[in-house]
Amino acid sequence: MKESRLATAKNTIGKTRLWVWLILLVAALGAAAWFAWGEGLRRTGAAGTAYGAHVACSCRFIAGRGLDDCAKDKLDGMELIRFSEDAQAKSVTASIPLVASDTATYREGYGCVLEPWEG
Template sequence: MVKANPYARSAAKSSGIHWRRLVLWVVGLSIVAFAATVWVFREPIAGYGSVASAYSARVGCSCRFVAGRSLQDCTKDKLAGMEAVTLVEDIETKSVTARFPLVAEATATYREGYGCVLETWEG
């Protein structure tokens, strides 16, 4: 009769623990690398976000309240690369707010005789 090796099972268990540690290290380093990249490029991201939201609010407001199109139809007028910007309309105040997630927000309001005007913002 062949005796089972008591160390064979612990070696297999040990290699599973090593894989878990390796996966945790890779995930941890990926999170740190992502955070460092966002930190390095924070100013360009903030600038792009504020300009993209202001542009989208102004174009969306003009499309909606000057041209009379639906807001859903107006989303087609955004430039390529602005897919992250969302538009929300307020019928009562005749305004459109554009949001670049977690970065910037801008609102444009329709004013008779002036068209759509951006609210004051820091760019």
């Protein structure tokens, strides 16, 4: 009976260690990928969210379409970009979680204007 419990305990500890190593490996690979491609992803993400915010703001507040309908206008490669609106401020925010976010606000006489970028 003792041998059975001991074998089960060792097996559980071995599985736990395996999961810890797998999680550490995935985290290390993720960090390496972010280090290798992160800057390029942030730059292209910033351009994509700026474009998306401007187009979606124009669609929503100039053309008067719903935001869900405007999301259908996304180009190929913009699948990760999500839109949200602030109807009171007449603005649309386009974002890629953890990468980039931009907001465009409708201004009478100017159309949809992006918020200034911080460099």
